[in-house]
Amino acid sequence: MARQAGGACLLRIEDLDATRVRPEFYQGIQEDLAWLGLTWPEPVLVQSEHSARYEAALNRLAGLGVTYPCGCTRADIRAAQSAAQEGDPALPVYPGTCRGRPMADRGPGDAVRLDLEKALALVADTPLDWREKGPKARGLHRLDPDALRAGAGDFVLARRDIGAAAYHLSVVVDDAAQGVTHVVRGEDLLDATPVHRLLQSLLNFSTPIWLHHRLIRDDQGRRLAKRDDARSLAELRAGGATPADIRRLVGLEHRL
Numbered sequence: 502m503a504r505q506a507g508g509a510c511l512l513r514i515e516d517l518d519a520t521r522v523r524p525e526f527y528q529g530i531q532e533d534l535a536w537l538g539l540t541w542p543e544p545v546l547v548q549s550e551h552s553a554r555y556e557a558a559l560n561r562l563a564g565l566g567v568t569y570p571c572g573c574t575r576a577d578i579r580a581a582q583s584a585a586q587e588g589d590p591a592l593p594v595y596p597g598t599c600r601g602r603p604m605a606d607r608g609p610g611d612a613v614r615l616d617l618e619k620a621l622a623l624v625a626d627t628p629l630d631w632r633e634k635g636p637k638a639r640g641l642h643r644l645d646p647d648a649l650r651a652g653a654g655d656f657v658l659a660r661r662d663i664g665a666a667a668y669h670l671s672v673v674v675d676d677a678a679q680g681v682t683h684v685v686r687g688e689d690l691l692d693a694t695p696v697h698r699l700l701q702s703l704l705n706f707s708t709p710i711w712l713h714h715r716l717i718r719d720d721q722g723r724r725l726a727k728r729d730d731a732r733s734l735a736e737l738r739a740g741g742a743t744p745a746d747i748r749r750l751v752g753l754e755h756r757l
Contacts, residue, residue, distance in 0.1 A: 503683070508682065508683070509541065510539060511679055511681065512530075512545045512546075513675060514530070514546070515548050515671070515672075517665040517666060517671060520662075520663065529733075531545075533734040533738075548666075548675065554678065555659075555665070555670060555674055558666075558704055559658060559659055565619075565620075565703060566619060567619045567620040567623065568604055568614065568615060568616065569599060569601065569602045569613070569614055569616055569655075570602050570606055570607035570613055571602070571613070571657075571661070573598050578598075594652070594653060594654035595614065595654040595656070600614075600655060609664070610661055612657050612658075612659060612660055612661035613657070613658045614655040614656065614657055614658060615658055615700075617650060617655050617656070620699060623703065624702050628643055628644075629695075629702055630642065630644075631708050632710045633712070634710060635711065635713035637713065638691060645695070649696070652692055652695075653692075656696060658670045668693075669696050672697065673697050673701055673706065676706070677704070677706040683710045683711075683712065685711075685712045685714065686713060686714070687715075688713040688714060688715055689716060690713060
């Protein structure tokens with residue numbers, strides 16, 4: 502797809518969660534992709550080598566007054582959400598327990614969250630649009646503040662358990678740093694697009710075009726994932742599969 506558009510396919514190693522990263526995984530990813538016939542420009546962006554870039558973006562958001570530290574655990578959040586609440590039952594994903602804490606109060610065990618209401622107030626006079634080319638949501642879209650409140654709430658920018666930038670912040674920063682014009686990813690991330698569009702506006706980044714493709718599933722309709730013991734490309738290759746076989750399995754034989 503990138504070649505047909507006159508562009509390049511970028512390889513990015515998203516390794517900020519050190520508890521799950523192994524050097525052999527990095528090597529395996531490159532071997533699998535090369536075997537499929539994919540190429541990419543060097544050097545490859547490795548997220549763990551750019552922590553200063555994410556911290557700078559976090560500081561820019563803090564300077565806008567739209568971040569706060571959060572010491573809540575998942576158990577704390579579940580307990581707060583299960584408690585009786587007054588008013589609108591459509592509560593944000595995060596109940597806002599730590600909202601209002603100053604960033605100067607941030608400790609080593611704190612996550613950092615975006616204060617969604619303050620962020621939305623900053624962009625209230627600017628329509629946040631983006632273009633989607635995927636099969637499920639093709640066309641021009643505009644950020645819906647109410648949908649974002651219900652779906653994302655005060656989402657995490659830096660995680661408390663690993664002390665590094667969380668997914669939403671890191672990919673937005675990397676896309677801007679690499680000059681990404683088209684983001685192609687699985688449809689399971691479709692709902693993350695408004696979050697990323699908001700961050701791009703707050704950080705004065707350009708907006709790419711998105712395409713969210715269907716997920717690869719097994720015969721029972723389950724998404725193929727290592728957590729479910731799905732066979733890896735290396736295992737399929739060792740079993741005699743060819744790149745053409747893989748393209749047929751995922752429905753790409755007519756695209757390459």
